[in-house]
Amino acid sequence: MAGKVLVVDDDAGVQRLLQQTLRAEGYEVVLATEAAEALRLWQSESPSLLLLDATLPGVDGYDVAARIRGAETAGKHVPIIMLTSDRDVSQKVRALRAGADDYLVKPFHPAELLARMKALIARFAAGESLVGRPPMGRVHAYYGAKGGVGTTTIAINTAIALHSLDRSVVLVDGNLQFGDHRVFMDLANDRKSIVDAVNAPTMDSDLLKGVLQTHESGVDLLLAPPSPESADLVTPAHMHEILRVLASMYDYVVVDIDKRLDEINLMVLDVAETIFAVMTADLSCLKNVRLVLGTMGHLGYASGKLKLVLNRSNAYTGINVKSAEGALRQPIEYQIVNEYRGAISALNTGAPFMAAKADSVLGRSVMDFARDIDKAPAVSLAQLQPGTAR
């Protein structure tokens, strides 16, 4: 049984359609047509997910969501997808504010509904389904030695590749001012972000579960703030706490950061088990990598903590891998092939190639990379104990 779904909708046609779609996928379906019945069935049936129409007669869906959130006890959170009838962004914002985890605008494609449901159920079952095996808790920082070298592309697609290897994965957009993950994964500005986590009084896994978004690939996302000015609300101590809690929940915490060595980025680098420094084979990038390697030495990082990833490795630049390694006096451990069309079309359609075209040359290259890093032995993270923020 895929799970029990409580469908709350007063339209008999919608009820029938949802019932058919869900039953065909192996879900058990419970139906309600108005608020009081919905609240009663939520209590008595303990569904794994609610599909909640926003415009019910009398008490509407927003109110039902808010009442459920108000009544839930600590540690409980039933995933709610709100079904709205209007593309109007204010309805979506209202749905998320009321406590929905996701929304869909009617009419929607059944495949999209099922993908979102699956992702949400998996996110909220995470931890429970991992009984017997604690999460691996590996924090990996993807650090761009120079802007535009492909750090975000590699972080996002590696996260999806690791998830397809049956790992639980959360992806953190650490580029707090100008994070690109919403664009790369076609998510609107109204989705919750890291700012919603730092505004709350206590930081724990329940809080983060309410802030994380689930991508259709199954990877959970902690998004950057929707606008640059709110980035300042996140302090290095917050980042430490967030990474510590996420590491207790997931096998992999994949953090995408840019080249600035500011306090937040230094915190991410400190905490990370491994830093994947993404580079391309050109002189200005090599110069930056040399500086970064020097800085890592001054910070006292163990040699081996930073690994070099050469992106667009087969693009002609006049500098080959051997000469780059010679200049850096460090081996380039990983290479990702150059495939501009695949990378840019994925970016512009908001569908990461690892999800849409895993079998492409680029997809296979990232999959090989993910397999390699998954095989590498984990290092224990003493720096992730509570209260060890610098």
Ligand SMILES: Nc1ncnc2c1ncn2[C@@H]1O[C@H](COP(=O)(O)OP(=O)(O)OP(=O)(O)O)[C@@H](O)[C@H]1O
């Ligand atoms: N392996 C690749 N082959 C070809 N093009 C690539 C590859 N990886 C990334 N690109 C392209 O390079 C550009 C920059 O990618 P991306 O945004 O991931 O880089 P970034 O280092 O995160 O940039 P920023 O400094 O803006 O954060 C994009 O157009 C992307 O499609």
Ligand SMILES: [Mg+2]
């Ligand atoms: Mg980037």
